[in-house]
Amino acid sequence: MLGAFTLLLVFQLVGEVLVHLTRLPVPGPVVGMLLLFVSLVARGAVPQWLRDTCQGLLSHLSLLFVPAGVGVLLHFQRLGAEWLPIAVALVASTVITIGVTALVMRALQK
């Protein structure tokens, strides 16, 4: 578990460094994820120890955005002033996105 965790941190660190050096406007961890993905493709398999740790970490993924979510209290004023555009945009956009994605996929399957 410690080895897997260290490996994830190393990929994250390499991602951050690359983003910093290349000034890519992409989050560092996403570059780390892509590098790990490419390494797995090159290797042809996921080692069991890595799979276990990642599953453990991802099974509690939703816990990880609680601290940031609590930050909503910094935005009460904004939400109070802009609740209508935000609410309409979220509901309509979610329905439209589900519909468009499904229709395009079905059309391309034929």
Added chain:
Amino acid sequence: MSGKFTEIWVYLAATPLLGLTVTLLAYQGAYWIYAKAKMNPLANPVAIAVAALVALLWFTDTPYPVYFEGAQFVHFLLGTATVALAVPLYANLDTLKKNLVPLGGALLAGSIVAAVSAVGIAWALGASRETLLSLAPKSVTAPIAMGVAEKIGGLPSLTAVLVVCTGILGAVLARGTLNVLRIQDHAVRGFAVGVAAHGIGTARAFQVSERMGAFAGLAMGLNGLLTAFLFPLLLRLWPG
């Protein structure tokens, strides 16, 4: 609040221990409620935990930065979890290879429509620029969405809340939307939910079938990658 309690609270609030402990307690309590509600998306554990913690901070007059002193240890793991998403993405590699054209096309269309429709509607109704930028990555899994929001000039903590709301909406509205369109294939249903509603939609899809869940999970990973690379570039074209 009684004087004694206030005194102890003030003492504890000065250490990271309290912020970290209440975060874990709130989440586990919320998860217990979610399980009791038979994993109904309306009882989303993140929404419940956030509401409970906001109420706690408000009643105890604790400033957010004081709470975050402790909660940052949980928050830090978001980046690491993003890297870990490579593993489930790799597990779905065969599915991706076999369906490259329909999945690629649907992903591109869904990803762009998700952002453009949300930003367009909110803009038409008069939302501010910061709100629009925070709204753009709302269909992507939270760790990536927050990273993107930060890169493009949105407010990551507002994005976190919008992402959770989108996930809940997607999980609740998917069935009706897809039924109206008469889409029956679980692969298509799953992929659409994954593009629109990331992890919360994926969790919902896994409750319906393994196949639907796998396609949703694949959609979540691909949409995260695409959004992270595409959006900051697209925004450079947007006159500010």
